Amino acid sequence: MTVSIPDTVGYLFKEAQRILEEAGFRVQLNPRGLPLKGQIRVIRQRTVGEKTVELTLASEIYNDPSLIEKEVKKNALQDYR
Numbered sequence: 001m002t003v004s005i006p007d008t009v010g011y012l013f014k015e016a017q018r019i020l021e022e023a024g025f026r027v028q029l030n031p032r033g034l035p036l037k038g039q040i041r042v043i044r045q046r047t048v049g050e051k052t053v054e055l056t057l058a059s060e061i062y063n064d065p066s067l068i069e070k071e072v073k074k075n076a077l078q079d080y081r
Helices: 013-022 065-079
Strands: 025-030 040-049 052-059
Touching: 013 025, 013 040, 013 052
Parallel strands: 025 052
Antiparallel strands: 040 052
């Protein structure tokens, strides 16, 4: 009998953990890339035992171009005052 493991790659860690645990799996973390800050997402998932899934996590870094543009304009205006 094949057990279907939910695919949680791309999910926020807490949501991925909840989904896997509700499906009856134990969650193990890959320590590579730790410590993490801010939003934490699953970037890799693999089975390491019959009911154990290892998750590799990464901090989500998003730079909104519109915020960067506003900061540049703000700094440019301050240079002319």
